[in-house]
Amino acid sequence: MATNGRGNKGRQQGKPKPTGKPKPVSTATGPPPERTAVGAGPAGSAIRRQSVATDRPAETNRTQIIIIGCAVVVMAFVVVLGLVWNRSNTEVKNDGYGNSKSSVATLDSGVITISNGAPTLAIDVYEDPICPACGNFERQYGQQIAQAVDEGKLTVHYHLLTFLDSGSASKDYSTRAAAALMCAASNLGSTPGAFAALHSSLFSEAVQPAEGGSADLTNDQLLAQVRTAATAVNVATDAAAVTATATCITDGTELPTVASSFATSTATLTALTGGVQSPVVVHNGAVVGVDSGSWLTDLLAG
Amino acid sequence: MGRLALAARLVLAAVLAWSGVAKAADPTTTTVAVRAYSLFPDSWVSPVATVLPFVEIALALLLVLGLAIRLSGVLSAVLLAGFIIGVISAAARGLTIDCGCFGGGGQVADGQTQYLSEILRDLGLIVLAGLLIYWPRSPLSIDALVARSQGRQA
Numbered sequence: 079m080a081t082n083g084r085g086n087k088g089r090q091q092g093k094p095k096p097t098g099k100p101k102p103v104s105t106a107t108g109p110p111p112e113r114t115a116v117g118a119g120p121a122g123s124a125i126r127r128q129s130v131a132t133d134r135p136a137e138t139n140r141t142q143i144i145i146i147g148c149a150v151v152v153m154a155f156v157v158v159l160g161l162v163w164n165r166s167n168t169e170v171k172n173d174g175y176g177n178s179k180s181s182v183a184t185l186d187s188g189v190i191t192i193s194n195g196a197p198t199l200a201i202d203v204y205e206d207p208i209c210p211a212c213g214n215f216e217r218q219y220g221q222q223i224a225q226a227v228d229e230g231k232l233t234v235h236y237h238l239l240t241f242l243d244s245g246s247a248s249k250d251y252s253t254r255a256a257a258a259l260m261c262a263a264s265n266l267g268s269t270p271g272a273f274a275a276l277h278s279s280l281f282s283e284a285v286q287p288a289e290g291g292s293a294d295l296t297n298d299q300l301l302a303q304v305r306t307a308a309t310a311v312n313v314a315t316d317a318a319a320v321t322a323t324a325t326c327i328t329d330g331t332e333l334p335t336v337a338s339s340f341a342t343s344t345a346t347l348t349a350l351t352g353g354v355q356s357p358v359v360v361h362n363g364a365v366v367g368v369d370s371g372s373w374l375t376d377l378l379a380g
Numbered sequence: 381m382g383r384l385a386l387a388a389r390l391v392l393a394a395v396l397a398w399s400g401v402a403k404a405a406d407p408t409t410t411t412v413a414v415r416a417y418s419l420f421p422d423s424w425v426s427p428v429a430t431v432l433p434f435v436e437i438a439l440a441l442l443l444v445l446g447l448a449i450r451l452s453g454v455l456s457a458v459l460l461a462g463f464i465i466g467v468i469s470a471a472a473r474g475l476t477i478d479c480g481c482f483g484g485g486g487q488v489a490d491g492q493t494q495y496l497s498e499i500l501r502d503l504g505l506i507v508l509a510g511l512l513i514y515w516p517r518s519p520l521s522i523d524a525l526v527a528r529s530q531g532r533q534a
Binding site: 137138141145146148149152153155156157159160161164167168209210211214215242244245288289290369 | 404405406407408409411412415416418422430431433434435437438439441442445447448451452487522523526530
């Protein structure tokens with residue numbers, strides 16, 4: 079051991095105490111050979127080993143290959159494990175349930191509330207119509223929320239944000255989409271499932287515009303979504319409620335409500351999270367972590 | 381020098397583990413952060429955002445274990461260089477985004493970007509990674525353990 083320079087060095091680093099006095103001597107002579115050996119890479123260490131004349135370079139190379147192989151295996155293992163874990167947290171909940179069918183929607187001071195009956199459990203959902211994470215949230219948990227709402231177990235208060243307006247092609251998509259949702263809630267909200275159908279369609283992968291994308295929905299296209307949602311719940315597209323929604327959208331009736339409710343939400347979110355972000359789910363005045371996958375199940379279980 | 385390398389390993393590992401865990405814990409935000417760089421085609425954004433955090437965590441694990449230290453140093457340096465290129469390109473294109481280095485990310489207001497400090501921090505970390513490439517030997521590592529047992533066999 080003592081004749082092997084490497085063994086000696088390893089000892090010194092591992093437990094520096096026992097070699098109290100010799101240490102200054104060895105550090106004075108130590109560094110230069112170390113530097114050339116390690117600095118020159120595997121080849122260099124092989125050369126050094128030859129000079130020490132204890133190991134064979136072939137064995138060192140084989141060890142190196144085994145170590146690197148182990149490292150690759152560890153990396154692959156961690157990444158695969160992570161992906162599996164990630165998948166379990168991003169799987170769509172209650173897939174196949176579809177939109178809420180029995181919920182009615184009301185608009186009060188810019189807050190859209192959907193429920194079936196008067197459940198005691200209520201959550202507040204803060205979302206921006208163009209926010210990609212909100213789209214993911216709706217696609218992942220929307221059906222689970224819909225089922226809980228339909229079963230009369232959950233009330234949802236939607237607070238629509240517009241802070242990502244600048245990320246839309248028209249620079250005001252969030253505001254217009256929020257206004258369209260409010261128009262639908264106030265005019266079509268009493269038809270079970272009508273608002274829920276529009277809401278989930280605006281966050282669906284096929285409809286939601288990309289943040290920073292080159293196109294979004296015009297008011298006419300938003301109106302087309304309203305008509306599709308109305309048709310889905312058997313309301314004729316020329317029904318009074320639909321034409322009233324159309325007028326509301328084209329006249330921009332709810333735009334001031336969007337602005338005032340966004341101001342309120344900004345204050346609430348800043349107090350809760352230190353800034354405006356989305357999606358944020360709030361229950362009993364506290365932010366609910368929605369990355370766990372089981373947050374709603376946990377809330378419903380009480 | 382060995383102890384310096386050990387410190388570099390542990391600091392790099394801590395930073396990578398922290399950023400990896402923060403990103404992994406909030407996959408939707410990480411996707412937003414990756415997309416905000418506008419460097420990848422849409423179909424790549426999600427895979428990159430999904431895999432990246434776990435690559436960081438895996439690298440942190442290798443560094444803590446001291447397994448294949450030089451390789452870990454090279455991979456860390458490559459990763460960090462990628463981050464620096466991303467931030468520089470974001471700055472050069474006039475994007476106003478947060479780097480999302482430790483979770484978070486996405487668009488921020490004008491004047492709230494912190495590109496310079498983000499780049500300097502990553503450069504500092506690259507120096508640490510470089511140290512590990514230059515000087516992979518350090519105590520409390522599997523590499524050292526293997527090397528020592530080989531020395532003993534001889």
